[in-house]
């Protein structure tokens with residue numbers, strides 16, 4: 001163990017969209033390799049790591065590609081996309097010697113274990129990374145909500161959202177260059193200001209269960225380790 005972590009068990013939400021890297025679709029090899037390296041660093045600190053991965057690099061139920069489709073059907077396609085990302089993540093972790101298990105909220109026994117809370121907790125205690133695939137298993141939700149939900153179920157100390165921006169801003173920094181970043185913000189303020197970095201269902205769930213949330217950049221090298229070490233990184237969202 002190299003450094004004393006601030007958290008013993010984390011739920012890490014990895015952006016699906018970020019997996020594209022500089023590509024316009026799918027999984028960029030260099031990007032996923034960098035992501036798993038960062039995960040390995042915190043596993044080596046002795047932190048128990050559970051992961052929820054998004055699917056925006058492959059399919060989103062509300063995307064133009066889904067226009068005209070029945071929303072629930074499109075959402076199931078989105079959940080299947082997260083299963084593909086979960087398998088790719090497991091494979092990349094394996095390549096660097098990190099043992100992981102994929103548990104899917106949609107049953108597909110030839111591909112992944114079903115989600116079983118007790119089993120997931122056991123894997124975490126054994127030092128294995130647990131990757132939760134297929135979101136919540138229900139349409140009309142997102143993987144952000146799945147991250148909040150699974151984080152609570154497994155008794156995580158914090159939910160970490162690793163995304164394309166380096167924190168929560170006063171407005172979307174991708175479209176508003178004048179937006180400024182919060183070092184910390186309450187859930188109530190983030191919800192009241194309709195800050196769209198995380199969906200409102202996920203924010204509300206975290207607030208009600210007093211689960212802290214950290215938002216930081218997935219592209220900033222070492223950021224995950226800094227957050228886990230308790231350093232000032234990204235934005236802390238709290239009660």
Ligand SMILES: Nc1ncnc2c1ncn2[C@@H]1O[C@H](COP(=O)(O)OP(=O)(O)OP(=O)(O)O)[C@@H](O)[C@H]1O
Nearest residue numbers: 015016017054056163168169171172174195196197
């Ligand atoms: N107030 C805000 N502060 C920060 N980012 C914001 C804000 N409002 C909107 N955003 C946007 O939210 C995005 C992150 O949320 P989103 O859920 O779309 O992505 P993700 O979780 O990284 O991807 P995926 O859903 O594929 O896993 C950022 O890339 C940013 O452009």
Ligand SMILES: O=c1ccn([C@@H]2O[C@H](COP(=O)(O)O)[C@@H](O)[C@H]2O)c(=O)[nH]1
Nearest residue numbers: 054055061075078079135136139142143
């Ligand atoms: O619980 C869930 C999680 C996800 N979906 C669908 O999958 C896509 C991809 O997830 P992102 O969170 O956007 O990365 C999402 O847009 C939904 O269509 C779902 O239905 N239920």
